[in-house]
Amino acid sequence: MRTRGKQPDVPAPDSPWSEIVPGLWMGGHEFRGHGGRLELAVVRDEFDLVQTLLRLPGHGPDPGVEHHVWPIPDGPLDGTQLAGVMRLARAACDALEQGRRVLVRCYSGYNRSGLVVAHALIRQGRSADEAIRLVRARRSPWALHNELFVDYLRAGLSTARLLEELTE
Numbered sequence: 001m002r003t004r005g006k007q008p009d010v011p012a013p014d015s016p017w018s019e020i021v022p023g024l025w026m027g028g029h030e031f032r033g034h035g036g037r038l039e040l041a042v043v044r045d046e047f048d049l050v051q052t053l054l055r056l057p058g059h060g061p062d063p064g065v066e067h068h069v070w071p072i073p074d075g076p077l078d079g080t081q082l083a084g085v086m087r088l089a090r091a092a093c094d095a096l097e098q099g100r101r102v103l104v105r106c107y108s109g110y111n112r113s114g115l116v117v118a119h120a121l122i123r124q125g126r127s128a129d130e131a132i133r134l135v136r137a138r139r140s141p142w143a144l145h146n147e148l149f150v151d152y153l154r155a156g157l158s159t160a161r162l163l164e165e166l167t168e
Contacts, residue, residue, distance in 0.1 A: 016041030018139040026117045028109030048100035051088050053112040074111045079165035089119040111146040128153045
């Protein structure tokens with residue numbers, strides 16, 4: 001599976017995770033800490049549900065925390081991968097409705113997690129452009145810099161999934 005390697009022109013985030021709307025957080029596996037050093041973002045029990053799109057050993061969460069793992073590339077997604085993104089967004093919305101704290105994370109907490117979080121926001125009634133703006137405002141201007149993911153969101157993930165399955 002191809003995942004995004006370190007891109008020198010994309011800075012590490014300033015925090016391990018960021019709250020996008022109450023209870024819905026977006027984050028990664030490393031961040032730039034005090035003094036500008038890269039630090040590991042290790043999840044313990046801060047969240048009730050953790051959704052991981054890129055799993056690295058030693059990054060948590062603690063045993064007993066609900067953990068969904070769906071590794072996907074930071075690139076073109078097939079129909080099955082898009083269906084998984086849609087399932088994660090639905091699970092995040094369900095957890096939020098129950099008053100649970102949700103973290104969606106990938107490597108930097110920009111693209112893959114942004115795709116799931118933005119789709120969850122769209123499920124809650126926001127337009128794609130509103131969701132993208134909110135994710136970028138709350139996480140980082142670098143969030144959703146993968147233009148293909150922005151295209152998926154604007155087309156609608158159901159439509160993108162159908163189109164991907166037609167080409168498979």
